[in-house]
Amino acid sequence: MLEGSGxxxxxxxxxRSFRAxxxxxxxxxxxATLPQIDAPSLPAAAAAIALxxxxxxxxxxxxxxxxxxxxxxxxxxxxxxxxxxxxxxFVFAPAASRPQLAALAQGDPAYPDRSAxxxxxxxxxxxxxxWRLSGPGINGTRDLSVKGxxxxxxxxxxxxxxxxxxxxxxxxxxxxxxxxxxRTVQIEPVHIGESACMSR
Amino acid sequence: MYVAxxxxxxxxxxxxxxxxxxxxxxxxxPQVDLAQIDQQLGGAVDRVMAEASLYDRELxxxxxxxxxxxxxxxxxxxxxxxxxLPRLGDxxxxxxxxxxxxxxISATFKDLPGGQVLGATFxxxxxxxxxxxxxxxxxxxxxxxxxxxxxxxxxxxGADGLIEPNPDDGSTPxxxxxxxxxxxxxxxxxxxxxxxxxEGFLLALGYSTQRxxxxxxxxxxxxxxxxxxxxxxxxxLGFAITxxxxxxxxxxxxxxxxxxxxxxxxxxxxxxxxxxHGERKAMSMALVDRALRAAELGEDVAGPAQDQExxxxxxxxxxxxxxxxxxxxxxxxxxxxxxxVLRRLxxxxxxxxxxxxxxx
Amino acid sequence: xxxxxxxxxxxxxxxxxxxxxxxxxxxxPGYQVPFASREMPLPFGWGTGGIQVTAAILGxxxxxxxxxxxxxxxxxxxxxxxxxxxxxxxxxxxSTRDATVIQTRHRIxxxxxxxxxxxxxxxxxxxxxxxxxxxxxxxxxxxxxxDYGAMHLKLYEDVARYGxxxxxxxxxxxxxxxxxMRPSPxxxxxNPKLDASPALMLFGAGREKRIYAVPPYTSVKSLDxxxxxxxxxxxxxxxxxxxxxxxxxxxxxxxxxxxxxFVCSDTDHCNQRLDAKExxx
Numbered sequence: 022m023l024e025g026s027g028x029x030x031x032x033x034x035x036x037r038s039f040r041a042x043x044x045x046x047x048x049x050x051x052x053a054t055l056p057q058i059d060a061p062s063l064p065a066a067a068a069a070i071a072l073x074x075x076x077x078x079x080x081x082x083x084x085x086x087x088x089x090x091x092x093x094x095x096x097x098x099x100x101x102x103x104x105x106x107x108x109x110x111f112v113f114a115p116a117a118s119r120p121q122l123a124a125l126a127q128g129d130p131a132y133p134d135r136s137a138x139x140x141x142x143x144x145x146x147x148x149x150x151x152w153r154l155s156g157p158g159i160n161g162t163r164d165l166s167v168k169g170x171x172x173x174x175x176x177x178x179x180x181x182x183x184x185x186x187x188x189x190x191x192x193x194x195x196x197x198x199x200x201x202x203x204r205t206v207q208i209e210p211v212h213i214g215e216s217a218c219m220s221r
Numbered sequence: 222m223y224v225a226x227x228x229x230x231x232x233x234x235x236x237x238x239x240x241x242x243x244x245x246x247x248x249x250x251p252q253v254d255l256a257q258i259d260q261q262l263g264g265a266v267d268r269v270m271a272e273a274s275l276y277d278r279e280l281x282x283x284x285x286x287x288x289x290x291x292x293x294x295x296x297x298x299x300x301x302x303x304x305x306l307p308r309l310g311d312x313x314x315x316x317x318x319x320x321x322x323x324x325x326i327s328a329t330f331k332d333l334p335g336g337q338v339l340g341a342t343f344x345x346x347x348x349x350x351x352x353x354x355x356x357x358x359x360x361x362x363x364x365x366x367x368x369x370x371x372x373x374x375x376x377x378x379g380a381d382g383l384i385e386p387n388p389d390d391g392s393t394p395x396x397x398x399x400x401x402x403x404x405x406x407x408x409x410x411x412x413x414x415x416x417x418x419x420e421g422f423l424l425a426l427g428y429s430t431q432r433x434x435x436x437x438x439x440x441x442x443x444x445x446x447x448x449x450x451x452x453x454x455x456x457x458l459g460f461a462i463t464x465x466x467x468x469x470x471x472x473x474x475x476x477x478x479x480x481x482x483x484x485x486x487x488x489x490x491x492x493x494x495x496x497x498h499g500e501r502k503a504m505s506m507a508l509v510d511r512a513l514r515a516a517e518l519g520e521d522v523a524g525p526a527q528d529q530e531x532x533x534x535x536x537x538x539x540x541x542x543x544x545x546x547x548x549x550x551x552x553x554x555x556x557x558x559x560x561x562v563l564r565r566l567x568x569x570x571x572x573x574x575x576x577x578x579x580x581x
Numbered sequence: 582x583x584x585x586x587x588x589x590x591x592x593x594x595x596x597x598x599x600x601x602x603x604x605x606x607x608x609x610p611g612y613q614v615p616f617a618s619r620e621m622p623l624p625f626g627w628g629t630g631g632i633q634v635t636a637a638i639l640g641x642x643x644x645x646x647x648x649x650x651x652x653x654x655x656x657x658x659x660x661x662x663x664x665x666x667x668x669x670x671x672x673x674x675x676s677t678r679d680a681t682v683i684q685t686r687h688r689i690x691x692x693x694x695x696x697x698x699x700x701x702x703x704x705x706x707x708x709x710x711x712x713x714x715x716x717x718x719x720x721x722x723x724x725x726x727x728d729y730g731a732m733h734l735k736l737y738e739d740v741a742r743y744g745x746x747x748x749x750x751x752x753x754x755x756x757x758x759x760x761x762m763r764p765s766p767x768x769x770x771x772n773p774k775l776d777a778s779p780a781l782m783l784f785g786a787g788r789e790k791r792i793y794a795v796p797p798y799t800s801v802k803s804l805d806x807x808x809x810x811x812x813x814x815x816x817x818x819x820x821x822x823x824x825x826x827x828x829x830x831x832x833x834x835x836x837x838x839x840x841x842x843f844v845c846s847d848t849d850h851c852n853q854r855l856d857a858k859e860x861x862x
Binding site: 046073134204205 | 594760
């Protein structure tokens with residue numbers, strides 16, 4: 022018996038999810054809500070991303086903690102599950118056991134689009150101060166607070182930016198919420214006490 | 222005013238009604254039916270199927286009729302239809318060695334196993350207009366080839382190691398309708414592009430290689446035409462079943478090759494395949510395929526036919542026809558921008574000359 | 582909505598392919614993402630790239646505006662608008678302000694774009710270096726290393742020869758300080774509207790099989806030299822219909838004795854101004 026379900030309205034739910042993803046990646050740090058999807062072990066937003074973007078031409082890699090979703094993903098998205106991280110177009114992992122960004126497909130200098138997207142599940146997302154984002158898609162700076170992500174992530178992100186135009190794009194998900202970190206975005210930690218003068 | 226007037230939608234509708242009227246022509250003349258196109262204009266059907274990359278004689282006939290015999294337009298109609306079809310799976314590679322040939326000739330050997338089979342061909346016809354064209358009575362004179370499939374000339378040469386083997390590294394070939402083009406393109410991708418490429422364009426390019434634009438000494442090793450089975454392995458069965466037959470023309474062009482440090486001299490191949498009676502197309506394709514292998518074989522890339530990017534990005538007539546004809550669309554915003562630049566340049570020139578004259 | 586085809590014509594796997602390309606495009610601003618462009622029922626060169634992008638993003642709640650040369654009534658704009666009205670059943674509009682998605686050929690509307698709007702540009706030739714170097718392998722390399730010296734040299738040669746840069750439209754821009762990009766054949770007049778726009782800009786080249794993007798609030802700089810700054814077109818008279826002195830004008834020949842009339846190329850902008858005048862009167 023197959024667990025979980027797909028989009029209730031495959032055409033229009035996929036379109037709405039895509040527009041939300043287009044929005045969060047073109048305006049980094051904004052948070053969108055995706056349709057509620059019931060998939061074994063995957064948070065709802067990660068499942069919606071899988072349904073929206075993966076298929077037989079876009080293979081996925083699943084962290085062992087999401088192994089229960091493999092059958093669901095094959096059935097509802099038709100996506101091949103790969104075991105080699107570098108072969109994956111989409112990598113699904115929880116922040117606690119996330120792979121290094123450099124371990125994913127980076128694209129090459131002439132074709133930087135041949136790179137992976139990391140779907141990283143975290144504890145919570147909000148626009149409270151935490152990280153201060155800047156770069157294309159942001160008018161000035163934008164605050165993003167990410168709960169449950171390791172401290173090394175920022176150093177890893179710094180290295181990812183240094184590889185531009187190669188590099189990985191990240192979608193952060195918490196429950197049914199999603200925020201985007203395209204490879205262009207700069208992240209600075211906001212120090213305590215500074216939050217009062219945050220700009221938007 | 223040319224545009225920027227209300228009524229664009231009405232004008233378009235009226236233009237399409239006029240087209241439908243012109244297409245049908247004199248109503249006293251019966252409308253051509255699809256079977257007539259299929260049976261009596263088979264060359265047009267074959268060409269449209271080949272360049273549309275869709276094997277369906279009836280749909281090709283529908284397209285030809287709708288396009289009032291404009292084959293480019295018919296190819297476009299069929300391509301646009303093809304692109305909406307779901308992809309259910311990939312067939313097994315066609316085994317043209319098992320083809321039931323109705324034509325098979327080789328220019329490289331006087332006689333060979335399986336013999337020379339002329340079949341239906343325009344070759345050796347005298348091109349005299351026949352005003353009383355009618356069906357012949359075939360019952361007495363014309364034998365129908367029922368011999369078992371003849372061996373391929375390439376295989377006969379290959380047995381002596383005189384010709385390069387046809388490589389099959391077992392990898393999944395590119396699919397040019399699913400993968401964006403990148404260069405250098407694999408041979409599989411190149412062959413796919415050539416196979417749906419414009420016959421006239423490939424003919425001219427193939428011809429150019431014979432005239433010195435690119436180094437080429439081709440022989441028509443073998444041309445064969447006939448029906449081959451299309452086989453498919455359904456996942457639930459796990460073995461191949463025949464799902465239909467397609468008629469194809471296959472050309473193996475044999476070319477001299479002097480060898481390199483690693484490779485002894487041997488013949489090399491140029492390959493051509495087209496749906497139906499597509500001999501001119503398949504031969505041109507084989508010449509261009511061989512020319513495009515220049516870089517791989519360590520030959521100079523000098524002629525246009527040897528230049529991958531040039532050939533592959535210009536051989537598709539649906540793309541070419543669209544872009545050439547897009548010049549009909551209004552461009553007055555850009556033209557205004559050009560006028561602005563031109564007027565400024567002219568004003569500056571006139572001012573300069575006036576100053577010069579005043580100084581003199 | 583006409584039956585037999587999926588919503589907005591394209592099948593779902595094709596839309597997914599396009600959507601993946603679009604997300605890469607916004608993540609690498611100005612970089613041309615190759616995509617497996619499909620044959621559309623309209624000819625290549627007539628907006629198939631824009632149509633595929635629009636089909637991939639369009640939803641039931643969108644309001645679509647289509648312009649060609651700034652006008653909603655030009656034949657190709659009418660044809661594309663009808664295509665989506667038929668295949669997606671979406672609401673269409675002539676108003677820049679009311680539209681959520683605007684597909685365009687050769688213009689950016691005069692009415693300032695708003696946050697949340699998406700512009701979809703039809704692109705004939707996406708590669709800004711194409712006239713300098715016809716080979717894709719070579720231009721890819723140039724982009725990889727941001728090796729844009731050849732373009733600066735070309736513009737500089739213009740200055741040396743004519744005293745000014747003579748590129749009239751499709752004027753090259755640098756996006757987010759990194760990728761050289763063709764803004765599609767919009768007049769120079771529209772280039773400044775790309776810079777730090779609150780709207781998302783998506784570009785589709787169907788025949789050339791490339792998609793690229795400029796996210797909102799992204800720097801888009803027209804190439805120029807300190808002593809020869811970038812300039813836009815100007816006219817010595819206002820629009821003959823609405824009197825606008827700050828819009829891009831079409832020149833209309835009124836007789837064979839040199840008679841000329843200049844009117845706004847943006848028909849919606851011109852009509853809005855006329856309506857406002859009438860109401861005020």
